[in-house]
Amino acid sequence: MEITFTGKRALVTGAGKGIGRATALALVRCGAKVTALTRTQADLDSLLQECPSISPLCVDVSDWGAVHSALQDVGPVDLLVNNAAQASLQPFLEVTPQQFDQSFNVNVKAVLHVSQIVAAGMKARGSGGSIVNVSSQASQRALKDHTVYCTTKAALDMLTKVMALELGPHQIRVNSVNPTVVMTEMGRLGWSDPDKAQAMTARIPLGHFAEVDDVVNSILFLLSDLSSMSSGVTLPVDGGFLAC
Secondary structure, three states: OOOOOOOOEEEEEOOOOHHHHHHHHHHHHOOOEEEEEEOOHHHHHHHHHHOOOOEEEEOOOOOHHHHHHHHOOOOOOOEEEEOOOOOOOEOHHHOOHHHHHHHHHHHHHHHHHHHHHHHHHHHHHOOOEEEEEEOOHHHOOOOOOEHHHHHHHHHHHHHHHHHHHHHHHHOEEEEEEEEOOEOOHHHHHHOOOHHHHHHHHOOOOOOOOEOHHHHHHHHHHHHOHHHOOOOOOEEEEOOOHHHO
């Protein structure tokens, strides 16, 4: 079945690179009017060169006041993808308050804030909507040197479920996708060491990492009416990693 978002308005955070960028472009191809939010103007500029119909929004999601102001001018949103995130890796005994706060501000607090603004509009219009949060397999499996990252993604999964519970009566569905390592440009750099990569892929029953389109296709499905009875789901895109 074909996925179409003709007439829908979408907002994608972290849209400058990787999964967010690919999601924004895929939504345009499916007929949506897309606002792409990222903190890096150069990424927005290159995205607009690739797809001039996208509406750009340059703002740091961790800046509560700036986000609140910026989203006032976006207009109605039917589809929201909370993709913006950061990964700051360090051993448990070396985690600093600054690293902890920065990661939670981006990976959890910003999701809550953007979703509050968007969902309030959905509720006021009475038209429902769909929200997808980009989480990780790290929300459900401990990974060395990922103390803060794992914890933020676990919090994001629970935030997803509570959002689904409270927003469901307004016909707003909320789900998450939980990928394994994804072969974005950053992913390829971070996992280019064959020994490091083999240690992880050995734990994935399908034997390989995810490609960007694997994640994007899952996001599109959860946004679409094809998943109209799915809410509160944390969908692994991990080749079976969490099944082991």
